Amino acid sequence: MSALRRRKAGNIVMLALTYVAAVLATLPLLFILFHLLQQGASTLTPDFFTNMPRPVGEAGGGMSNAIVGTLILLGIACIIGLPVGVGAGLYLAEKRVGALAMTVRFLSDVLNGLPSIVLGIFAWQFLVRPFGRFSALAGGIALGAMMIPLVTRTTEEMIRLVPNSLREAALALGYPRWRTSLSVILRTAMPGIVTGALVAIARIAGETAPLLFTAFGNAFWSTALDEPIAALPLQIFAYAISPYDEWHAQAWAGALVLIVIVLIISLAARHATRARFGSAAD
Amino acid sequence: MIQERDELAAGKPCLVTHELSAFFGQSRVVSNVTIDFRDREVTAIIGPSGCGKSTMLRCLNRMHETVPGASATGTVTLDGTDIYAPGADPIAVRRHVGMVFQRPTPFPTMSIRDNVAAGLKILGRGAPRGSDVEDIVEGALRHAGLWDEVKDRLGESAIALSGGQQQRLCIARALAIRPRVILLDEPTASLDPLSTQKVEELVYQLKQDIAVVIVTHNMQQAARVSDRTAFLLMGDLIETAPTNTLFTAPTDPRTEAYITGRFG
Numbered sequence: 001m002s003a004l005r006r007r008k009a010g011n012i013v014m015l016a017l018t019y020v021a022a023v024l025a026t027l028p029l030l031f032i033l034f035h036l037l038q039q040g041a042s043t044l045t046p047d048f049f050t051n052m053p054r055p056v057g058e059a060g061g062g063m064s065n066a067i068v069g070t071l072i073l074l075g076i077a078c079i080i081g082l083p084v085g086v087g088a089g090l091y092l093a094e095k096r097v098g099a100l101a102m103t104v105r106f107l108s109d110v111l112n113g114l115p116s117i118v119l120g121i122f123a124w125q126f127l128v129r130p131f132g133r134f135s136a137l138a139g140g141i142a143l144g145a146m147m148i149p150l151v152t153r154t155t156e157e158m159i160r161l162v163p164n165s166l167r168e169a170a171l172a173l174g175y176p177r178w179r180t181s182l183s184v185i186l187r188t189a190m191p192g193i194v195t196g197a198l199v200a201i202a203r204i205a206g207e208t209a210p211l212l213f214t215a216f217g218n219a220f221w222s223t224a225l226d227e228p229i230a231a232l233p234l235q236i237f238a239y240a241i242s243p244y245d246e247w248h249a250q251a252w253a254g255a256l257v258l259i260v261i262v263l264i265i266s267l268a269a270r271h272a273t274r275a276r277f278g279s280a281a282d
Numbered sequence: 283m284i285q286e287r288d289e290l291a292a293g294k295p296c297l298v299t300h301e302l303s304a305f306f307g308q309s310r311v312v313s314n315v316t317i318d319f320r321d322r323e324v325t326a327i328i329g330p331s332g333c334g335k336s337t338m339l340r341c342l343n344r345m346h347e348t349v350p351g352a353s354a355t356g357t358v359t360l361d362g363t364d365i366y367a368p369g370a371d372p373i374a375v376r377r378h379v380g381m382v383f384q385r386p387t388p389f390p391t392m393s394i395r396d397n398v399a400a401g402l403k404i405l406g407r408g409a410p411r412g413s414d415v416e417d418i419v420e421g422a423l424r425h426a427g428l429w430d431e432v433k434d435r436l437g438e439s440a441i442a443l444s445g446g447q448q449q450r451l452c453i454a455r456a457l458a459i460r461p462r463v464i465l466l467d468e469p470t471a472s473l474d475p476l477s478t479q480k481v482e483e484l485v486y487q488l489k490q491d492i493a494v495v496i497v498t499h500n501m502q503q504a505a506r507v508s509d510r511t512a513f514l515l516m517g518d519l520i521e522t523a524p525t526n527t528l529f530t531a532p533t534d535p536r537t538e539a540y541i542t543g544r545f546g
Binding site for chain 2: 173176
């Protein structure tokens with residue numbers, strides 16, 4: 001009898017501990033969001049999205065150039081990172097063993113752990129120095145390179161979760177192997193891959209280090225790919241270390257916008273994947 | 283060793299193996315099986331677990347070789363053509379010899395309609411289009427006895443169906459590309475009795491048109507649905523005979539021991 005009571009008590013204690021852990025896990029995010037809203041919401045007027053930065057002392061002004069710049073950089077990064085990452089992940093999941101697969105898997109883990117500042121220096125060495133100018137393209141490529149290992153490994157994991165019986169079912173229907181991989185395996189793993197890609201985009205959206213010597217930042221409006229381009233993280237960095245109070249407020253607002261951009265991307269993509277599977281999937 | 287007795291009038295041999303052996307790496311799991319499967323007949327393959335039933339079945343549509351390290355020797359002919367001949371395309375083989383697995387395997391991203399049409403889309407230039415696809419889907423679902431249950435929700439996800447419905451959907455999917463032979467690998471092993479009964483009735487329907495090979499570890503099922511039964515033990519084909527004969531007057535003592543429940 002007492003053994004049962006002890007088990008029940010243990011159960012309650014462990015349950016309580018997991019509740020505490022669950023709350024602690026969400027606490028930093030809630031705290032950050034609350035603080036950002038508190039500090040940044042007042043600066044976040046429609047002007048913030050449509051206006052250019054103003055000189056110190058002038059009221060108002062916004063970060064339209066940095067917002068657009070970040071979206072352009074993320075676009076370039078996705079164009080590079082998603083196809084390469086998903087393709088490599090598909091290869092790793094379907095190949096599993098073999099020298100090339102082992103090497104790619106290992107190197108992608110190494111790349112994953114590479115400090116982003118190192119990646120930035122490499123991008124500067126090969127994409128900025130030879131051309132003699134900072135450019136949006138160099139920044140986007142640096143971010144894309146950061147994305148590749150993230151997308152590769154999540155794609156591999158997600159594809160491995162697809163039961164082998166589905167692969168066999170497609171092959172038994174007369175599907176060629178490549179068609180099985182693309183229209184059955186990849187499609188089944190797609191929600192997971194999309195989630196993985198979103199995590200990767202969210203990761204790189206806030207990266208500052210790879211952009212320091214590639215995209216460089218730009219105080220003016222520019223959407224040219226071969227020119228330096230403004231980016232939210234760079235702008236936030238520049239404004240936050242400045243001595244001016246109004247720039248600090250702008251930095252808070254910029255941080256809030258950055259988080260909201262990530263949030264919107266996540267929600268939109270989740271909606272897109274859900275819609276494809278029809279109402280029955282819900 | 284192979285006992286062949288009174289021929290049934292029903293069908294001509296359409297899928298014939300000769301000295302078929304199957305391997306995983308070095309280990310031999312099916313040894314020199316020579317057997318024919320006949321048109322418009324149901325052939326059941328019975329035997330204890332691990333006797334090579336499923337492996338033998340998977341040799342008949344070249345699915346066996348999709349497992350790393352697996353190989354097969356001997357010949358398997360479909361209407362006289364060796365499907366293991368050099369240059370024979372396993373993909374073409376699988377379009378003529380359909381297969382349904384132990385667990386239902388509907389494609390979870392596709393609707394009920396798209397599941398049934400899945401095999402049609404990859405037929406290349408000869409692929410049916412538009413209303414032809416609708417007709418084939420309806421025909422296959424009717425054939426599989428599922429049409430009345432799903433006709434109003436063809437656009438819904440296939441995974442919303444029950445296990446038994448999913449299995450009949452998989453049979454419909456295999457039928458849609460009009461195979462010559464359909465292979466059923468313990469198709470009712472994961473189903474409840476009522477769904478099992480429906481699938482068994484369906485098997486009876488199927489043999490009106492094509493050859494059916496069913497692997498089962500359920501001897502009652504073999505007795506219920508098949509015209510002929512083959513008994514496999516440790517990779518050896520012990521005996522093949524019309525089902526009634528095999529279950530009432532087996533020739534080999536090992537067959538008798540198995541069907542009377544002395545092992546397995």
